[in-house]
Each structure stands twice: as C-alpha cells, then as structure tokens.
Amino acid sequence: MSTNFDVIVIGAGYAGLTATRQLLKAGKSVKLLEARERVGGRVHTQQFEDFYLDMGGTWVGPTQDKIYDLIREFGISTFPTYDEGKSTLIMNGRTKNYKGLIPPLPIPSLLSLDGAIKKMTKLSKSVNLQSPWETPDAMKWDSMTLQTWMDKQMSFDTAKNLFKIAAETIWAAHPNEISMLHAMFYTKSGTDLDTLMNIKGGAQEERILGGAMSVALKMAASFPENTIQFNAPVKAIIQDGEQVEVIGKDFNYSCKKVIVAIPPTLAGRIDYQPILPANRDQLMQRIPMGTVWKCYAVYDRPFWRDKGLNGLAVSDEGYVSVTFDNSPKDGSKGIMMGFVLANQAKDFSLLPENERKKAVLSQFECFFGKEAATPNLYIDKSWAEEEFTRGCYAGVMPTGAWTSLGKHLREPIGNIHWAGTETSEVWNGYIDGAVRSGERAALEVL
Numbered sequence: 020m021s022t023n024f025d026v027i028v029i030g031a032g033y034a035g036l037t038a039t040r041q042l043l044k045a046g047k048s049v050k051l052l053e054a055r056e057r058v059g060g061r062v063h064t065q066q067f068e069d070f071y072l073d074m075g076g077t078w079v080g081p082t083q084d085k086i087y088d089l090i091r092e093f094g095i096s097t098f099p100t101y102d103e104g105k106s107t108l109i110m111n112g113r114t115k116n117y118k119g120l121i122p123p124l125p126i127p128s129l130l131s132l133d134g135a136i137k138k139m140t141k142l143s144k145s146v147n148l149q150s151p152w153e154t155p156d157a158m159k160w161d162s163m164t165l166q167t168w169m170d171k172q173m174s175f176d177t178a179k180n181l182f183k184i185a186a187e188t189i190w191a192a193h194p195n196e197i198s199m200l201h202a203m204f205y206t207k208s209g210t211d212l213d214t215l216m217n218i219k220g221g222a223q224e225e226r227i228l229g230g231a232m233s234v235a236l237k238m239a240a241s242f243p244e245n246t247i248q249f250n251a252p253v254k255a256i257i258q259d260g261e262q263v264e265v266i267g268k269d270f271n272y273s274c275k276k277v278i279v280a281i282p283p284t285l286a287g288r289i290d291y292q293p294i295l296p297a298n299r300d301q302l303m304q305r306i307p308m309g310t311v312w313k314c315y316a317v318y319d320r321p322f323w324r325d326k327g328l329n330g331l332a333v334s335d336e337g338y339v340s341v342t343f344d345n346s347p348k349d350g351s352k353g354i355m356m357g358f359v360l361a362n363q364a365k366d367f368s369l370l371p372e373n374e375r376k377k378a379v380l381s382q383f384e385c386f387f388g389k390e391a392a393t394p395n396l397y398i399d400k401s402w403a404e405e406e407f408t409r410g411c412y413a414g415v416m417p418t419g420a421w422t423s424l425g426k427h428l429r430e431p432i433g434n435i436h437w438a439g440t441e442t443s444e445v446w447n448g449y450i451d452g453a454v455r456s457g458e459r460a461a462l463e464v465l
C-alpha cells in the first residue's frame with residue numbers, strides 16, 4: 020500500500036515528536052514512523068504500581084529552555100533533584116563523606132583537578148558550535164583524545180581518576196574514545212563543565228514530575244489519530260526525483276520530504292537508494308554510541324537521608340561509578356540509581372542478572388550502609404542492547420570525525436533531512452538538544 024504525505028518523520032523520540040508537532044502546526048500532512056511500541060526513544064519511564072523509574076533520560080536544568088517550554092506548555096511540573104546533606108567519595112580505597120562541591124582530596128590533586136576543569140571550560144569557549152571544524156586549532160584538538168589531554172594536563176593520578184569519572188558520567192564513554200575537540204564542543208554546547216557536572220545550577224538540577232517520558236506522551240496525544248505508526252522500523256528510503264519512498268516490513272509510503280530523527284549510527288543501517296554520498300555514509304560510520312547501564316534499587320524509604328547523606332556517591336572502584344537519589348518528590352520510597360559507565364559497562368554486560376545485582380547492591384551497601392543490601396526491587400537496563408538505540412547517552416565523536424566529515428552532519432541529501440540530539444548545536448546529547456534539532460529540521464523542510 021502506498022499513501023502520500025508531505026513529510027514522513029522517522030523516530031518518535033523527542034526530536035521526531037518535535038518535528039512532527041511543528042509540521043502539523045504548519046498544516047502539513049505528516050506520518051511519524053516509530054520502530055518501538057512506544058514514544059520517547061532514549062527517554063523511557065517505566066511505571067510500577069506506586070512509583071516510576073526513568074530508565075533513560077531523566078534530568079533537566081537551567082538554559083534547557085526548549086524542553087522547559089514544552090514542560091510548561093503541557094502543564095507538567097518539575098521538582099528539584101534531592102541534594103541535601105553530604106556526598107560520598109570512594110577513592111584509593113578510602114571512603115569519605117563531604118559537604119559541598121569540593122571533594123576531599125589532597126591539596127595538590129585538588130588544585131590539579133580544579134585547574135583541568137577551568138582549562139577545559141576556557142578551551143571550550145573557543146569552539147565554533149555551528150561548525151566545530153572551524154574552531155581555532157581544530158585539527159590539533161581533533162587529533163588527540165580527551166585522555167591524551169588529561170594525561171598532559173594533570174600529573175596526579177587521583178586528579179586524573181576523578182576527572183575520568185566525571186568525563187564518563189558526562190559522555191558514558193572512556194576519555195580515550197572521545198576526541199578532545201568533541202569534548203570541548205560538548206562542554207560549550209551545555210554551557211561549561213560545571214553545568215554539565217552539577218545538580219544545583221547544572222544539568223541534573225530538576226526532574227520531571229511523572230517521569231521524563233510524560234512530555235513525550237502528551238505531545239503524541241496532541242497529534243491527530245493515526246499520525247504515529249508504532250512497531251514500524253524503517254528499512255529503506257528510496258529517492259526518486261521529487262518523490263521519496265519510505266519502506267518497512269509492512270508498509271510502503273511516499274512523501275515529498277523525510278526527516279530521519281534517529282542516532283547517526285542507526286541512520287547508517289537504513290538502506291538508501293541511490294546510496295548516500297560517500298562522505299555522509301562515512302560520517303555515519305564514525306559516530307559510535309556511548310555505553311551505559313542504569314541500575315535501580317527501590318527501598319521503603321530513602322534511609323540514607325536519615326544519615327545526612329544526599330545519595331550522591333562517586334567511586335573509583337567496582338562497576339558503579341556514580342549514584343543519584345532518584346526517590347519520588349515526596350520521598351515516599353527510597354530510590355537509588357547507579358550508573359555503570361563506559362568500559363565498566365562493557366564488562367558488566369558479561370555478567371548474568373544475579374551477579375549484576377549482587378555487585379551493585381554490595382557497592383550501594385558500602386556507600387550507604389547495610390540497609391542498602393535488601394531492596395524491595397532491583398532492576399537494571401543496558402542501552403547498548405536496545406535494538407533501536409544501541410548505546411547511550413548519545414553518539415560520541417572520536418578523533419578526526421569533526422574535522423574530516425563534521426560538515427555533513429546536518430546537510431540534507433536531496434529530500435532527506437537529519438534530526439536527533441547528535442545534530443544539535445546547543446545541549447547536544449541531551450533531551451533539550453533533541454527538541455532543538457526537531458525544530459531545526461522542521462524549519463528546513465518548511
């Protein structure tokens with residue numbers, strides 16, 4: 020069956036939903052094809068009887084204006100991430116609790132770490148967000164990994180280890196996988212390194228009441244019936260003169276324009292006819308996804324708060340590198356979330372569920388006390404194993420990618436346009452960046 024649309028949007032994550040919304044507002048006929056049986060993509064709120072867990076994207080923070088606009092428009096509210104009390108640091112075999120943002124490290128390590136954070140933020144200011152390949156010394160920065168820069172910048176292992184944990188928490192990739200130019204770009208795209216790392220005043224400042232998927236659900240509900248087709252993975256796109264055919268197992272639609280709103284590595288798995296220009300294809304071969312597991316333990320109460328702890332732990336040992344208190348707004352349950360990131364996540368993937376659970380809970384016990392060993396529920400999720408995501412939080416540019424092929428990231432190919440958080444100049448990698456990319460792609464088409 021072939022039906023004609025003005026625009027077909029591929030992928031009902033925040034990018035595809037935003038593009039669809041804008042195009043519908045402009046009076047276009049739109050079909051949104053989604054491979055999964057739900058909207059939200061990398062944002063997935065899992066509902067339980069009396070609580071919910073955000074298994075993917077979760078937090079929002081200052082200057083993420085586009086997602087906040089949607090939150091407001093749909094009458095949804097936000098609440099502060101719990102941040103009262105002391106944080107926990109496990110480094111070099113010692114556990115310390117501390118208040119505020121400055122970790123209890125030996126002074127030389129602390130100075131070295133602080134210097135590196137400031138230097139990174141300063142370097143990032145020079146990045147050309149629209150065209151990172153035109154940044155001064157772009158080739159120099161794009162020829163080294165973030166790890167290479169860290170090794171030059173910091174002489175103390177303790178400083179380097181803590182910087183590595185921060186980097187892995189931001190990118191879900193080992194610093195040796197990330198181009199320094201990309202690290203600088205991403206830092207500026209999200210304001211600065213402090214903003215990316217922090218709860219108060221930073222990217223982790225607030226959570227969306229009802230879960231981060233609730234905005235996506237309301238967006239989808241506002242569309243005319245049958246706009247979205249679920250369980251519809253797109254397999255092929257054929258461009259033939261003015262017409263584009265979009266093909267899946269059970270459908271074959273035609274349209275004037277297509278917006279591909281999926282991560283570049285997934286876009287590269289679609290069959291294009293005629294084949295895409297070599298540079299676009301090669302770019303899609305070069306943007307791997309990060310690697311992350313989200314691990315949750317659910318307790319009757321956030322018992323760590325009674326001990327004066329805020330639930331934020333950072334560890335240089337074990338699988339879990341960082342934890343956050345993800346309890347409900349009213350604290351009616353204790354919900355602890357641990358990130359297993361980068362190479363630790365790859366090793367973690369080799370363990371069966373009971374061993375993963377044992378490993379995570381024993382770390383939680385070490386961070387927060389013996390109550391942590393016996394949650395009512397343990398659940399974890401690997402985003403690399405999701406067929407329609409293949410890793411998270413986002414695509415990460417390795418060395419050489421921005422300078423050799425970056426200019427093909429957003430460039431339309433005939434009637435094919437590209438969206439998705441990876442294409443955003445601002446808040447690249449975040450929900451807000453996905454929304455911005457959807458707006459930009461819709462404008463291009465209009």
Ligand SMILES: Cc1cc2nc3c(=O)[nH]c(=O)nc-3n(C[C@H](O)[C@H](O)[C@H](O)COP(=O)(O)OP(=O)(O)OC[C@H]3O[C@@H](n4cnc5c(N)ncnc54)[C@H](O)[C@@H]3O)c2cc1C
Pocket residue numbers: 029030031032033034035052053054055058059060061062074075076077078079251252253254280281282285289311313402407408410411412413438439440441448449450451453
């Ligand atoms: C564990 C984790 C934690 C995160 N934390 C945060 C956070 O706290 N704050 C934040 O702002 N961001 C966070 N992110 C990142 C954020 O979730 C993403 O940047 C954002 O959701 C990306 O949206 P998108 O629309 O660009 O892509 P996606 O959400 O990936 O949407 C793409 C959609 O396309 C569908 N699809 C894929 N292939 C096809 C195909 N062939 N045909 C049809 N459909 C297809 C997918 O099913 C998906 O629904 C996190 C991500 C993860 C995984």
